[in-house]
Amino acid sequence: MFVLIFVGGVLLAHWYLWLRLVRPTTGPGRLRKALTWGLAGLLGLLVATFAGSRMDLLHGLAWPGYVWLALMFYLVIFLVVLEIPRAVAGWVLRRSERGRTPAPEPEPVAIMAGAASTPEEASQAPAGVSSATPSMSRRLFLERTTAAVAGVGALGAVGYGMASALGDPVIESIKVGLPKLDPRLGGLRFAVVSDIHLGPLTGRAHTERIVRMINGLEADVVAIVGDLVDGSVADLGPLARPLRSLESRYGAYFVTGNHEYFASGGHLEWIEELRELGVRPLRNERVEIRHQGAVLDLAGVNDLNGESVGDGPDFGKALGGRDTSRSTVLLAHQPVQVDQAARHGVDLQLSGHTHGGQIAPFNLVVGLQQPVVAGLATIGGVRVYVTRGAGFWGPPVRVGAPPEITILELHSAIR
Template sequence: MGFVVLVFGVVALVHYYLWRRLVRATTLPGRTRRVLTWILLGLGALVPVTLVGSRTGWGHFLAWPGFFWIAVMFYLLVFLAALEIPRALALFALERRSRRRSEAALARRLADRRRARAAEPVLTGEPVPVRTGTHPGTASAAESPDPEPSARGGEPEAIGRRLFIARTAAAVAGVGALATVGYGVRTALGDPVIESVKVTLPRLDPRLSGLRFAVVSDIHLGPLTGTGHSERIVRMINSLQADVVAVVGDLVDGTVAELGRLARPLANLESRYGSYFVTGNHEYYTANGPDEWVEELGGLGIRTLRNERVEIAHGGAVLDLAGVDDVTGTGTGTGGTGTVPEGPDFERALGGRDRSRSVVLLAHQPVQAVQAAEHGVDLQLSGHTHGGQMAPFNLVVPVQQPVVAGLGEVGGTQVYVTRGAGFWGPPVRVGAPPEITLLELRA
């Protein structure tokens, strides 16, 4: 609950900042400002409705506009934040110029006043005629101080320049955000990139050299994807002619009743030694938990490794392939039949094995490699990070995960993290295109 409050609080603060920069700074008080304020309030309310609706299964018709606005909101924030320094410098230059003009105007007024006084006749005791249009005790036009800058138009000119600076910054941010999101939508909805990777395992039996894994994660079947999304992924995986297909979590964002039809193309996956799946955090976010999807995938010919391992016999040698549940399962009470423990159990998956064999572990989150290293895992295959999905989130992911994308190492265990073939939330990918990996083991 605390996390939800934090997220909504951040969203509220972001929208207040956007209002300050895009509405208040670019408009004068009046009808236009009121209309834009209400529009921004409506878009702000759309964010929590979309986030809650995507989790609970209702409000799917709001998914496209809601998630699209979340992406635009994020990049408006990024661009406006980047423009803060140039904007501040421009305002500083404006204030400095206005101050110089005010000082120059004051100097001119003082000089005019001195000249006017110098031109006055010297009093000789003769009566001074009263000028027409003046009253006793009222200063003459030459003696009266000049009007204030606001009356002469100086202040409106400064306001106009401030509006120009604010509107220019808003326009640059708006164009930049929309262009970035447009590029990101095209990337996210396009074909995944095929990444070919060779990983050398020092303890690998030479007879296993050349064993190939098709690795895919974070497909995220949901309200923004159709059957074509899963059909394309299956077609691309099959074209790789891999020995093993590994689906490392976050397959779905909903229940079997809602999304079962979108998963049916997975029955057509082809590989020499089978297709395997491990749960991701999003499987635990569904209303019915992961168990129904484990059963559904079994009917599609995909085996779920829930804290267990299998043997892959290839070229006269054997490789251990293990899988553990996602850490999100810990304490959820969704242990299934009772024979499957809640959350990851590395001892159950890896204990008692022949240590002379190399072992490849499927685990959704890269951070699980910390425990994998303690159990002597040679290679862990993971997803979860999306490679950051929308830059500059890739700079934030390392706070939580040891590897963002690609091949890394944790405690002596090599970890390959695929960027995922789908997307979560906004259908946008910037700097992290969708990926299917063809990973080949080398001795």
């Protein structure tokens, strides 16, 4: 279903771009044909990029393919926004044309010996005289101006978004009050990171920077809340190795995201790889974090996409049989899993998945699927913190949702 919707959307977007950027700004001829074939080539590039990423092939197409995807998206957005002013300007132009007195017919001019002897030469107007009518010139100016404004807007948005996505993540500092938290656990600090998305557009330096920034926070616990990778261990193993250098008082923990189940080598190979790197996966299980003589339950559940391979979330296994007088922090990739967390008395859920929308206005679409797009909220009595993630998926672009690493501090009083 996702593939069908994606392909249909991409085809519709390219058709719309042809209607707004190619047909009205050019006349029949070589230029229109060249632009049409160029747009068709970009469509083929996009399809090849997605097909290659699913099969760990054609990684060389990733950069141009994903950058075009972002440009295509923002071209459509800007052109849609410009539809109303374009329509108003067109209406004004048509009214002005109806009210204009027709120009007198030109006098016939004899062609003298030595004058243009071919139809092409004869059709050329003298210097300073346009061969197009004034109304045609104004219409063409309107269409080309609309296309230029949309193009500049799309290039600006994508350029800004690439600088944001490829730059340093923002450090978000959050204090969360849990009413039944043992006061001795007050001040316990979690470094929360999600959606690192190691893949063909990221290098080892991407992981090294994230590890360096996390280590600088001097956290008690590191929580990696899913979507670490977009490929197999064979392809991306070297990019994940800096995770071995993560530093924290009580360890680093990981739960699967939906993309771990898309990896060509399977999610289990990444589970074992992370164990080798010193990061403990919490696969529908929990551990005790002992701090200053008090105990906190830290639990983790698998992502919902694991159900397709018999590895889905099991809240009963992760949270059953515990001492309910203790506070429980749950790692769950998707915020929507908070419904089950509430039924099991979880105090705080840490999630990712949404990217904060990644590319505005996608944040409005994400909000239709997930109860929280980014930040801290309370759902069904459970405090939920959703990080925007430290990486990106698809286009190396973030607009309105900069990458993030969070330092989250627990307190017993409500803040």
